[in-house]
Amino acid sequence: MRHSVIITVYNKAPYVGRAIASLANQSRPPAELIIVDDCSTDGSVQAVQQSLQQYSAQLTNTNVKLIQLQQNGGPSLARNVGLDAVTGDWVSLLDGDDEYAPGFCDRVQSIVQNHQPDLLVLSFINLPSKLIRPVIDPIKHLLNPIDDRLYALADPLKVITWQEFPLGPGNNVLCRRSLIGELRYNTQNDLFENIEFWYQVVKNSVENGSARCFLLLGEFLQIHEVGNSISRRKLTDINKIKWPALLDSLLDSQSEFDRRLWHKVATRWFNNILDRLDTPSDRLRFLWQFRRFAFRYYLRPVDVKKVPD
DSSP states (O other): OOEEEEEEESSOTTTHHHHHHHHHTSSSOOSEEEEEEOSOSSSHHHHHHHHHHHTTTTTTTSEEEEEEOSSOOOHHHHHHHHHHHOOSSEEEEEETTOEEOTTHHHHHHHHHHHHOOSEEEEEEEEETTOOEEOOOGGGGGGEEEEETTEEEESSHHHHHTSTTSOOSGGGOEEEEHHHHTTOOOOTTOOSSHHHHHHHHHHHHHHHTTOOOEEEEEEEEEEEEOOTTSTTTSOBOOGGGOOOOHHHHHHTTOOOHHHHHHHHHHHHHHHHHHHHHBOSHHHHHHHHHHTHHHHHHHHHSOOOSSSOOO
């Protein structure tokens, strides 16, 4: 197994050293580390270089690449650049402000050798809130125990489109590069782009009959709740709120799972916006401005909160 890790960075100078350290300090560091800087302006590149120098001994057997983009293109483009540069047969993406827990690489190596999965969804812990996801009790009937805290997804598309199942936060997925193939992030979509990408990876693989999808518990992925991140930043201008392009692309689909994903994303978007608006008047203005959302939402009833059968 040659595991390639892609770290994308945009103005993550205070955090990216932590992400690199979490890989360097593994007892079995990845075979390849690709760091893509999306034209940062806060000294992120210098922070990366300092960390790589600091951990050069631990990364002796790791093929390290630092790619500096000359123009800011957004996270989807940066991830695509990283995917194009991968040479390993397994790949995972790590945000520049997150980290992998000790023992992650050893555990993954053991799983790949012993169980031949195609894709692993990772449980994760949010810090400092210590919120752990997913909670598996409601869907245990769709999980086949394989090993210690390792489960096979009996119906991958049904599981990942359930409202409460996290797919995408912190890129909590590791998979064979062959599953991704030529698929890349949609650079026209900067909302829920991780969900869209990994959903397409799983959907294409299931349709081709080649996906052995597993869920690994153990909080090997640690997602740090950075206050100024895009998903948590307070909204002060209603006119700058974007309707997710992903919703329009799925709207007319008759696929059961596309419809489930539409409602999953729509619910998350709607609740996230309400949480980030400060005043009741802003919330009312938002509800009025996006009244078509409510019309479409209730016109296409799909109960994704219900535990899958």
